[in-house]
Amino acid sequence: MLRFTNFLDQVGVPTVKWMERSPLSPALLNHPEGLLPIVQASALIEQIARAEGIDTLGLIVGQRTQAHNLGDYGLLLSRSLTLYDLLLTLERTINLLNSGERVRLTWQSDAVWLQSHLxxxxxxxxxxxxxxxxxxxxSMIRMALGHQWKPPAVQIAIKPNQAIAMLTDLEGVHVQYDALYNSIKIPKALLNVPLAFHHQTANLPSPNDNQLYTSAPASDLVESLRQFIAALLPQGYPDIALAAEAAGLSIRSLQRRLAASGLNYGAVVEQVRFKLAVQYLQDPTLKLTHIAAELGYTDAANFTRAFKRWTGLSPRAYRLISRG
Structure with missing residues (x-):
């Protein structure tokens, strides 16, 4: 999302105003390694592109995206030695970046297809x-093959349109529309090509592997719901309708799934708030008013009452005890 908002800001689109009208708060952009609900983020991008008349928005931002723009995940990709190594890493770890996308490699006698399923x-x-x-x-493939390299063929999961036909990056490339997946064909003879700058990775910051894996989208419903709630808490109490939409379920289906795990939506919100509160209270520089706002409370008093209900202690008392 940050890649889109950065570009839109550069061309004068009021992204903050757009986000304020959507379920996504602009405050989410302050956490570049944090998670965003893909359904809502995608809907917002489409809405902005249509309203602002930027039919090629996704193409432009994708062209401009390099590994270093993807944070810790991009640094993980940058450690690949060859194109083959990079493709295997993408296939194995894309879930760390996006829970709504799956990547797989389909092998042929003389080529491999990098396939993405949104x-x-x-x-x-x-x-x-x-x-x-x-x-x-x-762009990731070109880390090895250079910025001018073009694939012999691509497939894209949308109907034919002028945006793709006019794209210089795909000039002369065979394009198949309305495909099952977004796919790029790569000749096998190129797989052993080293990344153009893999020898420079010693000068790059090491990815924060712990943060990368702990912030990765969860695979089960309850944990992914917790991650969704954590991302939206700074906006206030997360609406169950938004949570259900992000999970691809009706509200009643979400409630039934939670009940099968012995939970309800309110209890999950409480769990997330408590876990984050304990984490934030370890930082002595954070004021209680700031912590309360990050947890979606309207004021510190409401946060204090909730924390006493959870622990029997005020946040201040808990902070003093935890310091030893």
């Missing part, structure tokens, strides 16, 4: 997300 997003309702996925993966 299964959480409807094919023709979100062209910008498909554009971005295709061009970002092409």
């Amino acid at each position: 299964y959480a997003i409807a094919k023709n309702d979100a062209p910008q997300s498909h554009y971005f996925s295709l061009m970002t993966h092409l």
Whole structure:
């Protein structure tokens, strides 16, 4: 999301105002390694692209995306030695970046297809997300093959349109539209090509592996719901309707799934708030008013009452005891 908002800010689009009208708070952009609900983020990008008349938004942002723009995940990719190594890393670890996308390699006698499935997003309702996925993966491949390299063929999971036909990066490339996946064909003879700058990775900061894996999208419903709630708490109490939409469920289905785990939505919100509160209270520089706001409370008094209900202690008393 940050890649899109940075570009839109550069061209004078009021992204903060757009986000304020959506379920996504601008405060989410202050946490570049944090998680965003892909359904809501994609819908917002499509809305902005249509309203601002930027039909190629996803293509432009994807073209401009390099490994270093992807934070710790990008640094992980940068440690790959060859194109083959990079492709295997993408296939194995994409879930660390995006829970709504799956990447797989399909092998042929003389080529391999890098295939991306944005299964959480409807094919023709979100062209910008498909554009971005295709061009970002092409940018990653070019880490080894150079910025001018073009694949012999690509497939894209949207209907034919002028945006792709006019794209210089795909000039002369065979394009198949309305495919099952966004795919890029790579000749096998190129797989042993080293990344252009892999010898320079000693000068790059090491990825924060602990943060990368702990912030990765969860695979089970309850944990992914906790992550969603944590991302939206700074905006206030997360609406269950938004949570259900992000999970691809109706509200009643979400409640039934939680009940099967012995939980309800309110209890999950309380769990997330408590875990984050304990984490924030370890930092003596954070004021209680700031912690309360990060947890979605309207004021510190409400946070204090909730924390006493959880622990029998005020936040201040807990902070003093935890310091030893």
